Amino acid sequence: MKLLLEKDHVEGIRYYDTYRREGGYRSVEKALKTMSPEAIVEEVKKSGLRGRGGAGFPTGMKWSFIAKPEGVPRHLVCNADESEPGTFKDRYLMEFIPHLLIEGLIVSSFALGSNATYIYIRGEYAWIVDILEQAITEAKNNGWLGKNILGTGFDCEIYVQRGAGAYICGEETALIESLEGKRGNPRIKPPFPAIKGVWDRPTVVNNVETLAAVVPIINMGGEEYAKIGVGKSTGTKLISACGNLNKPGVYEIDMTISVEEFIYSDKYCGGIPNGKKLKACIPGGSSVPILPANLLLKTAKGEQRMMNYESLSDGGFATGSMMGSGGFIVLDEDQCVVRHTLTLARFYRHESCGQCSPCREGTGWMEKILHNIEYGKGKMTDVDLLWDIQRKIEGNTICPLGDAAAWPVAAAIRHFRDEFEWHILNPEESQKRNYGIAHYADERAVAV
Amino acid sequence: MADQQQLFKVTIDNITVEVPPGTTILNAARKIGGDVAPPAMCYYSKLQGSGGKCRTCLVEVSKGSDKDPRPMPKLVASCRTTVMDGMEVKNITSPKVIDARAGVVEFLLINHPLDCPICDQAGECHLQDLSYEHGKAGTRYEFQRRTFHKVDLGDKIQLHMTRCILCYRCVFVADQLTNKREHGILDRGDHAQIATYIEKNLHNEFIGNVIDVCPVGALTDKTFRFKNRVWFTKPVDAHRDCPKCSGEVQLWMRGDEVFRVTARKDEWGEVKDTTSGKPGWICNDCRFDKKHINDWVIEGPSAISRHSVISQGHYVGIEKPKEVLIDVMGGRKPRLFLDIHDVSEVNKPNIELSLIDGPATSDTFNGTKKD
Numbered sequence: 001m002k003l004l005l006e007k008d009h010v011e012g013i014r015y016y017d018t019y020r021r022e023g024g025y026r027s028v029e030k031a032l033k034t035m036s037p038e039a040i041v042e043e044v045k046k047s048g049l050r051g052r053g054g055a056g057f058p059t060g061m062k063w064s065f066i067a068k069p070e071g072v073p074r075h076l077v078c079n080a081d082e083s084e085p086g087t088f089k090d091r092y093l094m095e096f097i098p099h100l101l102i103e104g105l106i107v108s109s110f111a112l113g114s115n116a117t118y119i120y121i122r123g124e125y126a127w128i129v130d131i132l133e134q135a136i137t138e139a140k141n142n143g144w145l146g147k148n149i150l151g152t153g154f155d156c157e158i159y160v161q162r163g164a165g166a167y168i169c170g171e172e173t174a175l176i177e178s179l180e181g182k183r184g185n186p187r188i189k190p191p192f193p194a195i196k197g198v199w200d201r202p203t204v205v206n207n208v209e210t211l212a213a214v215v216p217i218i219n220m221g222g223e224e225y226a227k228i229g230v231g232k233s234t235g236t237k238l239i240s241a242c243g244n245l246n247k248p249g250v251y252e253i254d255m256t257i258s259v260e261e262f263i264y265s266d267k268y269c270g271g272i273p274n275g276k277k278l279k280a281c282i283p284g285g286s287s288v289p290i291l292p293a294n295l296l297l298k299t300a301k302g303e304q305r306m307m308n309y310e311s312l313s314d315g316g317f318a319t320g321s322m323m324g325s326g327g328f329i330v331l332d333e334d335q336c337v338v339r340h341t342l343t344l345a346r347f348y349r350h351e352s353c354g355q356c357s358p359c360r361e362g363t364g365w366m367e368k369i370l371h372n373i374e375y376g377k378g379k380m381t382d383v384d385l386l387w388d389i390q391r392k393i394e395g396n397t398i399c400p401l402g403d404a405a406a407w408p409v410a411a412a413i414r415h416f417r418d419e420f421e422w423h424i425l426n427p428e429e430s431q432k433r434n435y436g437i438a439h440y441a442d443e444r445a446v447a448v
Numbered sequence: 449m450a451d452q453q454q455l456f457k458v459t460i461d462n463i464t465v466e467v468p469p470g471t472t473i474l475n476a477a478r479k480i481g482g483d484v485a486p487p488a489m490c491y492y493s494k495l496q497g498s499g500g501k502c503r504t505c506l507v508e509v510s511k512g513s514d515k516d517p518r519p520m521p522k523l524v525a526s527c528r529t530t531v532m533d534g535m536e537v538k539n540i541t542s543p544k545v546i547d548a549r550a551g552v553v554e555f556l557l558i559n560h561p562l563d564c565p566i567c568d569q570a571g572e573c574h575l576q577d578l579s580y581e582h583g584k585a586g587t588r589y590e591f592q593r594r595t596f597h598k599v600d601l602g603d604k605i606q607l608h609m610t611r612c613i614l615c616y617r618c619v620f621v622a623d624q625l626t627n628k629r630e631h632g633i634l635d636r637g638d639h640a641q642i643a644t645y646i647e648k649n650l651h652n653e654f655i656g657n658v659i660d661v662c663p664v665g666a667l668t669d670k671t672f673r674f675k676n677r678v679w680f681t682k683p684v685d686a687h688r689d690c691p692k693c694s695g696e697v698q699l700w701m702r703g704d705e706v707f708r709v710t711a712r713k714d715e716w717g718e719v720k721d722t723t724s725g726k727p728g729w730i731c732n733d734c735r736f737d738k739k740h741i742n743d744w745v746i747e748g749p750s751a752i753s754r755h756s757v758i759s760q761g762h763y764v765g766i767e768k769p770k771e772v773l774i775d776v777m778g779g780r781k782p783r784l785f786l787d788i789h790d791v792s793e794v795n796k797p798n799i800e801l802s803l804i805d806g807p808a809t810s811d812t813f814n815g816t817k818k819d
Contacts, residue, residue, distance in 0.1 A: 166636070188499075350636075351637070352638070353637065354636050355501050355616075356503050357504075357555045357614075360555075360638050360640065361555035361556070362555055363638070365555075365558065365589060365591075368591045392548065392554075392555070396503055396506060396548050397503070
């Protein structure tokens with residue numbers, strides 16, 4: 001079933017006239033003219049919609065936490081800082097159906113009482129900024145934005161703010177800092193943004209896909225929406241599939257299909273190129289634990305693993321992973337897990353904001369050890385050392401970036417320890433393998 | 449009669465204390481004192497928004513409150529977590545906390561050399577104490593450390609970025625105490641550094657306070673560097689009539705020489721409040737320029753914790769023992785056979801070490817030093 005990408009094949013859907021002709025902005029009419037803000041929040045609660053940015057927190061509940069002090073403006077911020085390696089679904093949504101996001105933003109702004117709403121977008125998505133700004137202008141010219149929308153007395157403006165391309169700015173409090181024009185460092189919680197967010201005002205930060213999903217929820221009703229999917233994984237989910245797949249791309253799934261079906265079915269990813277075997281998969285964006293093929297297709301209980309929040313997490317990290325943001329990265333039998341872990345460790349070291357000691361120092365340390373192992377200079381004790389370092393980072397940092405850096409390393413060692421040991425025991429062999437990585441210059445010894 | 453303020457009961461390491469709502473776990477623990485108070489490298493009570501970064505003050509909340517007794521799932525930064533009524537906290541009684549803290553110390557020492565024998569902060573360095581209490585004899589880190597040249601931030605402050613642990617305290621000082629912030633954090637992650645972007649000087653009447661708040665030896669006082677070790681000097685409370693600040697300071701003296709002037713510190717190493725109740729930040733004039741005993745009204749020796757290395761040779765309230773030799777010799781003073789100053793080439797009483805520009809060398813005593 002498709003709800004968000006239902007019309008993405010329609011030519012010209014990016015533009016207002018086509019979008020409107022295809023039934024766009026119905027939810028705004030319905031929400032603003034027939035519903036109260038409280039009723040919209042209630043409808044979102046009924047839908048069981050979970051945040052699509054990665055954490056999976058119930059959206060309706062998040063909305064209900066927002067403080068409503070008298071005379072203080074509130075804000076809605078759309079988190080379009082999609083920087084997780086392997087995740088590119090929001091980009092697709094914004095590029096091809098920008099009005100869906102605008103429509104969701106207007107309804108959500110009305111529900112939350114936000115008259116000034118922001119789209120904080122990743123700096124590298126420069127061309128999408130133009131697309132969004134054009135869509136906002138079209139919406140405004142047709143009376144969906146600005147003063148007294150549809151004569152209901154509700155005013156709303158949407159502003160697009162470009163980030164400077166820092167991964168940490170996808171974390172909601174760092175995003176808020178950056179939006180305020182400061183260095184994008186995460187804030188220490190509490191207070192949570194729902195109490196003190198942008199300019200110390202109550203703020204809700206939601207992902208692009210989450211806000212777009214508000215449109216079908218209002219159109220079809222929360223209860224109907226909740227009927228799609230299974231358990232607490234209601235509605236549809238965008239999955240950005242990449243890696244060794246015949247048909248990588250963005251897919252909209254209802255969360256009742258199995259992982260096996262998603263990888264091998266022609267409707268979705270179409271299997272692995274050249275008939276190679278599946279080795280492992282990172283099912284929810286680079287920060288979630290990697291799973292070997294046997295645990296990816298079956299849960300620890302031997303049941304078929306499904307593409308939903310509960311089944312992918314499987315009650316714990318030892319046998320499961322996470323749905324995360326839906327970045328589905330598949331590795332075939334020829335891929336080296338050590339190399340992939342090094343690539344991820346390098347990314348997290350580079351993107352650590354440097355505020356808290358475990359993340360600042362630990363991510364760099366892990367990367368250097370992984371670099372040694374990958375290039376045949378590792379020692380047997382390095383694997384245990386890596387394990388210990390990730391354990392001391394996890395849970396001890398200001399924001400989840402520390403966990404995001406620790407989990408891939410932990411899971412790689414847990415499931416592929418032998419591969420790390422192979423690199424250490426066969427240094428010459430591991431050096432011979434040509435991965436195409438340019439010699440990695442040590443840039444840390446900075447002399448200022 | 450106004451209602452009495454409701455107090456929250458908090459139990460930290462099995463010791464219960466009552467504190468007003470809004471108090472952080474750290475401050476509640478400080479009320480108990482001793483080992484129960486978690487260490488804090490980045491938290492500074494006089495600086496708004498500080499804390500939460502170094503993660504040395506992590507504690508385990510084993511009971512959230514009387515209303516919600518569930519334990520907190522992760523260790524929390526005690527300097528930024530407020531207490532709840534009935535909360536139970538484990539600090540030194542939690543193996544998890546000790547383990548995590550040891551991890552933090554290990555991380556901090558990756559890029560902080562333990563060069564205490566040559567560091568000016570030795571003896572009053574919080575990281576030195578922390579690594580003594582939680583560190584290990586060896587390191588597991590085998591890679592190249594980041595290195596930096598020393599940077600002169602004006603003629604009075606020197607930055608040793610190599611020793612910086614990025615606690616952000618100096619940035620908060622510049623933000624909150626001075627009217628123009630000229631330095632901050634540059635770059636991200638393990639590249640991050642305190643910098644003025646293009647090597648500028650720090651010009652502000654109160655910028656000297658960055659030296660006082662630095663928990664390690666990253667920001668040092670150029671008028672004191674290498675002049676003496678802090679435990680050889682005697683801290684004395686003094687004041688002067690200063691038009692810019694309260695003028696309430698601590699002089700670090702040796703004999704009658706004033707080697708260094710700092711703000712007065714409390715038992716947690718933070719700037720003490722003045723007699724008027726305001727934080728006792730001091731101005732650059734008091735800190736750098738008033739180095740003569742006649743500039744000050746001496747109040748008396750500062751109270752120093754008996755356990756501090758600074759307390760060595762710093763005896764307060766002890767009476768000088770009666771000289772018995774004179775009695776034995778029938779009222780005659782003992783004859784001095786050798787005056788050390790007559791033979792020593794390096795201990796000339798006419799040279800005031802505190803007044804010379806830069807560290808003393810043999811040239812200073814040979815009279816060949818060129819200014």
